[in-house]
Amino acid sequence: MSARTGVDEGLWRELAPQTLGRLLRTYGSAQFDVCEDAVQDALLDAHRQWATRPPDDPQAWLTATARRRYVDRVRSDVRRRDREDRVARLDAPLAGKAARGDDALLLLQLCCHPDLPRSAQVALTLRAVAGLTTAQIANAYQLPETTIAQRITRAKRRLADDGSGFPRPEHTGERLGPVLDVLYVMLTEAHHTTSGAPARDADLAAEAIHLARLLRQASPQSTEVAGLLALMLLTEARHPARVGPLDRLVPLDEQDRTRWDRALVDEGLALLDAVVPGASPGPYLLQACIAGVHARATDTASTDWAEIQVLYALLERATGGRNPTISLNRIVAQAMNTGPEAVLASLDALAAAHPRLPRVDAVRAHLLERAGRTAEAASAYRRAIAATVNVAEQRHLRERLRRLGDG
Amino acid sequence: MKYVILMQVDPAVLEQLTPEQQQVIGEGHSAFIAATKESGEFVATQALGDPSRSKVVRAGGDRPEVTDGPFVEAKEFMGGFYLLDVEDEARAVELATQIPDARIPGLALEVRPVVFADLGDG
Structure with a gap:
C-alpha cells in the first residue's frame, strides 16, 4: 500500500494517532468509538486518493477528512438517543492550535488515564495510539481476542464516564508519569513475557520504542522521557545476545557483547550524553545511566561496578526505597565491588522484609556459587527454579545447577 | 499475569448438597464468569467429567500403558479450572474467594x- 500511495509506513503511524487525538480533543473522549471509526474511514480514503492526488499537507488533509467522516457517522447514527446533543457539538471550535505531535501525546495521556488499570492502559494505548488490531494485541499477550476487546471497551466506557475529559496541553507534565510507566511495562513485558518462551515479543518491543520516540518528539525537554527512550534502546540493543540456542536466556555477564546492536547502543548513549540532568535525576534517567555504564564496558570485568552501585543507591532514593528489586540490584553491584560474602547478610535482610520478591534465590545461588559454597548454592538454585514463572529463566537456572554439579 | 484457579472437588461432598445449595453454586459460577468477563480478566474455564471416566496413560514396558481410573487414589479431584489474566497474585486470590466453592x-x-x-x- 505504501508504494501505491507514496507514503511510508512510519508516516502513517505518526499521522493516525495525531488525527485521532485532534478529533478527540474537538468532540470529547466520550466519543472515542466514533472518532476512532472516523479516523479509520479517513485512512481508507487516503489510501484510495493519495496515489493519484497526494495532498500538500497530509496531516491537515487527514484531519479534515476524518472530521467530515465523523459528521457523516453521527448524522447517519439515528439509533442513538443522544444524537441531537452530538450534532450540536459538531460545530464546536478547536480547543486551540497545538504544535505537531502534541495531539498524539495527549491521546497517549488519555489512554494512560490514571483511573484505568494498567492492563487496560496498555491495551488501549496499543489499540488507539500504536494502531495495533485487537487480534495483534491478543496475540502479543497470548490472550483471547474477546478478553482484549472487553478491556478496551471497558476502558473507553470509563473514559467516557470520566468528567475530566481530554487532557489539556498545559497538564502534560502531570500526566506524563503513567505514560512513561505504561511504555516501560510494554518494554519489560516484551523482553520478559511471563506467559512463557520465547522471552521477547518483537512487535511489542517495536511498538514501545516507537511510542517512546513519539513522546520524545513531543516533549524534548523532559529528561525522564529521554531517559526512558535511552533505556529502551539500550535494552533492545542487547536482544541479539540475550537469547541463545533453544530459547536459552543468556544473562548479561555471559553475553557476547559484539552481538549487541551497535546502532541502537550508539543512539542510546548519544541520548544520554545530550541530557543535562537537573538537581535530582528521575528513575528512568538513572536506569538508563546504569544501562549506559554496561553498554560502555566490553565485559563484566571491565564494568565500572562502583559507578553502578552509586547509581542504584540514587535510584533507591529516587523511588523512596519502595521497590525492593532495585535494592536487590544494588546488592548485586555491591557484590561485584566487595565480593559475595560481604553482601549475603544484606540479601537475607532484604529477603526477610520481602518474602515474595522474585529472583532473590537466583541471586543468592549465584553469590554462594561464587563464594565456593556449592551445596548451599545448589539448594538455592532449586528454590529459584521453583519460584520463577519464566520458562527461559527456568532453563537458565537448571543449566547453572547442572554446571555446579559438574564443577 | 495468568493464573489458573483449580477447583478441588470431593464427590462425597457434592452428593450431599441440597438442591438449594446446588442452585447457589450454579448461579455463583455464572455470576463469576460474567463478572470476570466484564472486567477483562476472564480467559477460559472448563469443568471436567467425573474421575470415574478418567483413563491414565503412563510409561510401560515397550509402549505406554493405558488403564482405567484416576491417576492416584484420592478423596479430592480436580473438578475443573478457571484461567484468568489478572494484575497480580493478590487479585487472583481475591477472585478465588468469590467462587461459590470457597463457601462449601x-x-x-x-x-x-x-x-x-x-x-x-x-
Missing part, C-alpha cells in the same frame, strides 16, 4: 501461576 466446607480452590501459554490462533 469440603471443597477447595488452588491458585497457581501459569508459566507457559499458547492459546492457539483463535
Whole structure:
C-alpha cells in the first residue's frame, strides 16, 4: 500500500494517532468509538486518493477528512438517543492550535488515564495510539481476542464516564508519569513475557520504542522521557545476545557483547550524553545511566561496578526505597565491588522484609556459587527454579545447577 | 499475569448438597464468569467429567500403558479450572474467594501461576 500511495509506513503511524487525538480533543473522549471509526474511514480514503492526488499537507488533509467522516457517522447514527446533543457539538471550535505531535501525546495521556488499570492502559494505548488490531494485541499477550476487546471497551466506557475529559496541553507534565510507566511495562513485558518462551515479543518491543520516540518528539525537554527512550534502546540493543540456542536466556555477564546492536547502543548513549540532568535525576534517567555504564564496558570485568552501585543507591532514593528489586540490584553491584560474602547478610535482610520478591534465590545461588559454597548454592538454585514463572529463566537456572554439579 | 484457579472437588461432598445449595453454586459460577468477563480478566474455564471416566496413560514396558481410573487414589479431584489474566497474585486470590466453592466446607480452590501459554490462533 505504501508504494501505491507514496507514503511510508512510519508516516502513517505518526499521522493516525495525531488525527485521532485532534478529533478527540474537538468532540470529547466520550466519543472515542466514533472518532476512532472516523479516523479509520479517513485512512481508507487516503489510501484510495493519495496515489493519484497526494495532498500538500497530509496531516491537515487527514484531519479534515476524518472530521467530515465523523459528521457523516453521527448524522447517519439515528439509533442513538443522544444524537441531537452530538450534532450540536459538531460545530464546536478547536480547543486551540497545538504544535505537531502534541495531539498524539495527549491521546497517549488519555489512554494512560490514571483511573484505568494498567492492563487496560496498555491495551488501549496499543489499540488507539500504536494502531495495533485487537487480534495483534491478543496475540502479543497470548490472550483471547474477546478478553482484549472487553478491556478496551471497558476502558473507553470509563473514559467516557470520566468528567475530566481530554487532557489539556498545559497538564502534560502531570500526566506524563503513567505514560512513561505504561511504555516501560510494554518494554519489560516484551523482553520478559511471563506467559512463557520465547522471552521477547518483537512487535511489542517495536511498538514501545516507537511510542517512546513519539513522546520524545513531543516533549524534548523532559529528561525522564529521554531517559526512558535511552533505556529502551539500550535494552533492545542487547536482544541479539540475550537469547541463545533453544530459547536459552543468556544473562548479561555471559553475553557476547559484539552481538549487541551497535546502532541502537550508539543512539542510546548519544541520548544520554545530550541530557543535562537537573538537581535530582528521575528513575528512568538513572536506569538508563546504569544501562549506559554496561553498554560502555566490553565485559563484566571491565564494568565500572562502583559507578553502578552509586547509581542504584540514587535510584533507591529516587523511588523512596519502595521497590525492593532495585535494592536487590544494588546488592548485586555491591557484590561485584566487595565480593559475595560481604553482601549475603544484606540479601537475607532484604529477603526477610520481602518474602515474595522474585529472583532473590537466583541471586543468592549465584553469590554462594561464587563464594565456593556449592551445596548451599545448589539448594538455592532449586528454590529459584521453583519460584520463577519464566520458562527461559527456568532453563537458565537448571543449566547453572547442572554446571555446579559438574564443577 | 495468568493464573489458573483449580477447583478441588470431593464427590462425597457434592452428593450431599441440597438442591438449594446446588442452585447457589450454579448461579455463583455464572455470576463469576460474567463478572470476570466484564472486567477483562476472564480467559477460559472448563469443568471436567467425573474421575470415574478418567483413563491414565503412563510409561510401560515397550509402549505406554493405558488403564482405567484416576491417576492416584484420592478423596479430592480436580473438578475443573478457571484461567484468568489478572494484575497480580493478590487479585487472583481475591477472585478465588468469590467462587461459590470457597463457601462449601469440603471443597477447595488452588491458585497457581501459569508459566507457559499458547492459546492457539483463535
